[in-house]
Amino acid sequence: MLTSQPLSLYSFPRAIVHIDGDAFFASCEQARNPSYKGKPLITGKERGIASSLSYEAKAMGVKRGMRLSEIKKLCPQIIILPSDYETYCLLSKRLFEIVRRYTNEVEEYSIDECFADLTGLRRPLRMNYTMMAERIQKDLAIELGFTFSVGLGPNKIIAKIGSKWKKPAGLTVIPAREIHLYLEKLPVEKVWGIGPQTTAYLNKNKVFTALDYARKNEEWIKKRLTRPFLEIWKELNGHFVLPLETKEKEDYASIQKVKTFTPPSRDPVYVFSQLSKNVENACMKARRYKLEAMRLYFFLKTQDFNYRGAEIKLSRSSAFPNEIIRIIRPLFHEVFDPALEYRATGVCLFKLKPQSSLQLDLFGEVLAVEKFRKIFESVDVIRNKYGKHTVCLGSSLLANKSSQHLNERGDLSERSKFLLPGETKRKRLGIPMFLGEVI
Amino acid sequence: MEKHSRAIVDFYRNTKRMPSYQEIMKLTGFKSKNAVFKLINKLVSAGLIEKDSTGKIAPKRIFGEIKILGVVEAGFPSPAEEELLDTMSLDEYLISNKEATFILQVSGNSMIDAGIMPKDLVLVERTNEAKPGDIVIAEVDGKWTMKYLRQKGNQMYLEPANKKYTPIYPKEELKISAVVKAVIRKY
Numbered sequence: 179m180l181t182s183q184p185l186s187l188y189s190f191p192r193a194i195v196h197i198d199g200d201a202f203f204a205s206c207e208q209a210r211n212p213s214y215k216g217k218p219l220i221t222g223k224e225r226g227i228a229s230s231l232s233y234e235a236k237a238m239g240v241k242r243g244m245r246l247s248e249i250k251k252l253c254p255q256i257i258i259l260p261s262d263y264e265t266y267c268l269l270s271k272r273l274f275e276i277v278r279r280y281t282n283e284v285e286e287y288s289i290d291e292c293f294a295d296l297t298g299l300r301r302p303l304r305m306n307y308t309m310m311a312e313r314i315q316k317d318l319a320i321e322l323g324f325t326f327s328v329g330l331g332p333n334k335i336i337a338k339i340g341s342k343w344k345k346p347a348g349l350t351v352i353p354a355r356e357i358h359l360y361l362e363k364l365p366v367e368k369v370w371g372i373g374p375q376t377t378a379y380l381n382k383n384k385v386f387t388a389l390d391y392a393r394k395n396e397e398w399i400k401k402r403l404t405r406p407f408l409e410i411w412k413e414l415n416g417h418f419v420l421p422l423e424t425k426e427k428e429d430y431a432s433i434q435k436v437k438t439f440t441p442p443s444r445d446p447v448y449v450f451s452q453l454s455k456n457v458e459n460a461c462m463k464a465r466r467y468k469l470e471a472m473r474l475y476f477f478l479k480t481q482d483f484n485y486r487g488a489e490i491k492l493s494r495s496s497a498f499p500n501e502i503i504r505i506i507r508p509l510f511h512e513v514f515d516p517a518l519e520y521r522a523t524g525v526c527l528f529k530l531k532p533q534s535s536l537q538l539d540l541f542g543e544v545l546a547v548e549k550f551r552k553i554f555e556s557v558d559v560i561r562n563k564y565g566k567h568t569v570c571l572g573s574s575l576l577a578n579k580s581s582q583h584l585n586e587r588g589d590l591s592e593r594s595k596f597l598l599p600g601e602t603k604r605k606r607l608g609i610p611m612f613l614g615e616v617i
Numbered sequence: 618m619e620k621h622s623r624a625i626v627d628f629y630r631n632t633k634r635m636p637s638y639q640e641i642m643k644l645t646g647f648k649s650k651n652a653v654f655k656l657i658n659k660l661v662s663a664g665l666i667e668k669d670s671t672g673k674i675a676p677k678r679i680f681g682e683i684k685i686l687g688v689v690e691a692g693f694p695s696p697a698e699e700e701l702l703d704t705m706s707l708d709e710y711l712i713s714n715k716e717a718t719f720i721l722q723v724s725g726n727s728m729i730d731a732g733i734m735p736k737d738l739v740l741v742e743r744t745n746e747a748k749p750g751d752i753v754i755a756e757v758d759g760k761w762t763m764k765y766l767r768q769k770g771n772q773m774y775l776e777p778a779n780k781k782y783t784p785i786y787p788k789e790e791l792k793i794s795a796v797v798k799a800v801i802r803k804y
Contacts, residue, residue: 213759272716321717612721
């Protein structure tokens with residue numbers, strides 16, 4: 179088959195854009211402080227690893243997830259900042275709001291990227307799809323102060339290929355009839371949704387590029403792969419299959435709370451208090467969404483990055499930390515090895531279901547649950563008003579009393595170091611600030 | 618038409634959404650969607666509602682309409698209500714483009730003759746449309762600076778509002794990030 183043959187005869191049966199922040203967190207920092215511009219910079223100091231890196235840092239060979247000590251060796255002049263999620267969230271919301279000026283069909287895919295459906299807007303906005311994408315990109319760059327890469331295609335998969343095609347500040351327009359020109363240059367594992375397992379399998383079957391994949395016939399795909407891969411195949415062929423999820427996330431499949439602490443510890447009481455704090459926070463989040471867990475697992479992470487943990491099945495769903503901690507405690511002592519040093523604990527609540535309506539039982543359990551519910555309703559009110567750690571279980575006290583990190587990783591983000599007149603630690607002005615020196 | 622538009626307005630008041638064509642048929646007693654279509658076109662040209670790209674209708678001057686109907690039906694509207702409609706929050710008053718607005722805390726007194734003091738908070742809007750005469754936030758040697766933007770011939774420069782400071786003439790490109798829209802000082 180000729181590779182020059184298009185996969186589709188149309189241009190934009192649907193017009194989907196994918197908008198992706200260029201080094202989003204690092205860019206948020208560079209945009210508000212001019213002394214950081216053009217310099218290698220990473221965020222993630224509090225985690226001990228690079229979570230976002232500026233393009234200048236990438237050019238120096240720094241990679242995501244690298245440890246700070248390694249990075250400092252590689253690039254001694256690097257600027258290392260603690261993450262300021264408060265600001266990143268404010269700017270993330272602005273990203274979505276700016277895109278919503280053009281269309282209501284926006285999927286907030288993650289903190290720094292979104293999809294938007296522009297189909298049918300050519301006449302009302304009096305411009306073609308490319309112009310719309312350019313306008314959105316320009317608005318974002320001017321109003322937020324840093325760049326985004328944009329892909330325009332007939333569906334989500336193609337739009338995402340477009341936004342990754344040229345970065346930073348790229349705009350790649352892929353009409354359906356030109357898809358093949360891009361796919362022939364794209365290794366199949368770069369397609370969104372195709373993981374290493376599938377790639378290995380496809381490679382064995384002589385499918386190396388995304389175009390090889392798209393050129394297979396439907397029967398071939400159906401026989402060998404599962405449904406999501408058929409959907410990907412259809413989208414690569416220019417069809418619109420994957421809908422945009424424009425509703426805000428209301429339910430969670432699972433709730434996970436993990437926290438690292440430094441220095442690492444061998445003290446079972448201290449490590450347990452860290453775990454207990456995570457359990458309390460996970461339960462609080464579950465109660466906020468009116469959910470209860472049927473199952474959970476907890477884990478301890480050792481200094482050499484090994485995980486040990488246990489899974490627990492509850493006899494009745496719960497979002498009360500005191501109940502859960504009572505069940506975890508004996509298992510914790512089985513898992514905990516005093517010969518090892520620990521650096522993090524975590525808990526994951528899953529099999530979540532809506533808060534149950536109570537049924538009378540033989541053992542008076544209902545009364546106990548009702549009592550807990552009242553107690554934790556009050557706890558939630560107090561915590562919402564005065565801060566997360568104002569009321570806690572005795573078992574979490576040790577973790578709440580000490581700072582999470584006793585070395586430089588305990589550094590606060592610049593914005594959280596000061597309060598404007600009238601601000602409190604829990605309540606700040608919802609407008610991001612320009613930082614750095616003002617002359 | 619007035620009777621029909623009133624029915625639509627009432628529907629909007631009760632349900633907080635505009636009715637579909639089907640629902641308008643019920644409200645008006647029309648027998649066909651074509652009649653509804655014609656009614657909608659009339660209301661659109663009267664400026665009461667508007668149509669989006671999919672042909673669905675959205676309210677436009679519908680609240681104005683409610684007020685007039687209020688006069689007809691229920692005598693004088695309460696003056697308090699009238700005034701409520703015309704107030705804005707302090708946020709709206711100070712901020713015009715919410716997504717582009719940032720805060721900067723002033724330090725130094727180079728703008729003191731413009732009434733901007735150290736520690737004041739200024740609301741600034743990121744834009745690439747700064748005009749001479751605006752107070753702007755510019756980037757100079759990796760620092761923020763707030764000055765008047767001035768123009769002499771083709772040359773743009775930054776002028777402080779304090780005689781003790783000298784104007785800044787950019788050697789290369791003048792990097793203007795934002796325009797000052799308001800000053801906040803809390804006592």
